[in-house]
Structures are given as structure tokens and as C-alpha cells.
Amino acid sequence: MIKLFVFDVDGCMSDGSIIYDTNGCESKIFDVKDGFAMISLAPLGFKSAIITGRESAIVARRAKELQISHLYQNVKDKKSVLQEILKKEGLGFENVAAIGDDFNDLRLLRSVGHSFAPNDANEIVKKSVTTVLSKNGGRGAVREMIEIVLAKEQKMQEWITLWQ
Numbered sequence: 001m002i003k004l005f006v007f008d009v010d011g012c013m014s015d016g017s018i019i020y021d022t023n024g025c026e027s028k029i030f031d032v033k034d035g036f037a038m039i040s041l042a043p044l045g046f047k048s049a050i051i052t053g054r055e056s057a058i059v060a061r062r063a064k065e066l067q068i069s070h071l072y073q074n075v076k077d078k079k080s081v082l083q084e085i086l087k088k089e090g091l092g093f094e095n096v097a098a099i100g101d102d103f104n105d106l107r108l109l110r111s112v113g114h115s116f117a118p119n120d121a122n123e124i125v126k127k128s129v130t131t132v133l134s135k136n137g138g139r140g141a142v143r144e145m146i147e148i149v150l151a152k153e154q155k156m157q158e159w160i161t162l163w164q
Contacts, residue, residue, distance in 0.1 A: 002114060002149050003095040005041055006082060007068075007142060009052040009059050011101035012118055015138030028058050034142035038066045041146070043162055044155055049085055051078045053104050079107040097149045101125060101137055114152075116145045 010016045013034060019027040041048050049070035050063050056073065063071040070088075072081045078100075086092060096112035098105075101121035106128055109115040115129040118141035126132045131148065135141040150156050 001095060002046070002097045002153055003091050004047045004049065004085070004089060004097070005038075005146065005149070006049045006051055006085075006096055006098035006108070006112070007038075008078075008098075008100040008102075008105055009050060009056075010054060011121065011137040012099045013050075013062070013138065013142055015136065016101075017138075026056060026058060028056070029138060030062055031138055031140055031143070033140055034138075035062075035066055037143040037146040038068070040159055040162055042067045042069070044150070044158060047089055047091075049082070051075050051081050051108070053078075076104075077107070078105060079111055082108055082111070097145065099133075099142060099145050100129075114149065116141075116148075 007013055014028045014030055047069040050068050051072045052059060053075055059073060070085050075081050093111045094113040097114040098109055098112045099116040100109050101118050102125060106125060109129055116131045116133055117126045117129045118133050118137035120136040133141045133144045135144045150159055
């Protein structure tokens with residue numbers, strides 16, 4: 001049974017683009033439909049985590065907006081961080097659904113109960129996951145992942161009811 005969702009940011013929650021303006025301010029683009037699904041996780045009884053290799057105030061803001069349970073940035077070893085979260089939550093790797101798109105996600109993805117990659121992920125990553133999504137990163141991949149897990153966990157009707 002899935003109890004925890006784990007998200008990578010660049011290439012999964014966003015399309016991987018990083019935009020700097022002339023003042024050095026960073027921007028990212030997030031899909032509102034992904035966010036809508038993500039914010040629904042806590043009321044449905046799921047925990048969530050963002051584990052990302054970069055650090056960004058924008059990601060911290062987005063995590064707060066989406067009521068993400070655990071936020072870890074500037075991470076080199078994502079699987080070790082996940083082990084910490086699992087210990088805190090009293091869960092096992094089999095209770096995790098995770099999405100990632102590149103080599104730094106591989107160890108984590110190979111360890112979890114259900115792993116996902118966006119359609120535009122690295123080819124080696126796509127061969128290493130349980131499910132390759134039809135959507136690209138930052139373009140609905142996270143929403144698709146969540147919908148697959150909610151259907152598997154028989155939570156779709158409960159999700160719909162949240163918003164009626």
C-alpha cells in the first residue's frame with residue numbers, strides 16, 4: 001500500500017527549465033494541474049516529500065503552498081534522505097511511489113514500491129522504473145502519476161468527493 005509520494009523537481013514538477021533574469025532572480029514554471037493533485041494528497045491521508053538536487057527559494061515556496069510533508073533540497077544521495085523520511089514516518093520502501101527523470105534519481109527509484117518517470121526522462125531511467133508516464137515533466141507527469149496511484153489504491157472517488 002502506498003503511503004508516501006516522493007517528487008523530484010527539475011524535470012518532473014517542472015520541465016527542467018531554469019530562467020534567470022538580469023538581476024539574477026531564478027524562475028521555474030509549475031503545472032497547476034500537477035499542483036491540484038499534489039495538494040489533495042494530505043486530505044486523502046498520504047504523506048509527500050520533495051527531494052531535489054538543487055536548492056531554490058521557489059521550490060520552498062511551492063512545497064509550502066502544496067502542503068508537502070518533507071522538503072529536502074541540495075541532496076546528493078536521494079535514497080539516503082528517503083531512508084531518513086521512512087524512519088521518521090515508520091514506513092518501508094514498499095510504501096513509496098516516487099518520480100524522477102535523471103541519473104541522480106536512479107538509486108531512489110530502484111528502491112521504492114512504485115517508480116515513475118516522465119515521458120521525456122533519460123532513457124536509462126525510463127528502463128529502470130515501474131511506469132513510464134505519457135506526459136512530460138512539468139506538463140502533467142506528476143498529475144498522471146498521482147492519478148495512477150489513487151486508482152490503484154481505490155482512492156479516486158474519495159479524491160473527487162474532496163472537491164464537490
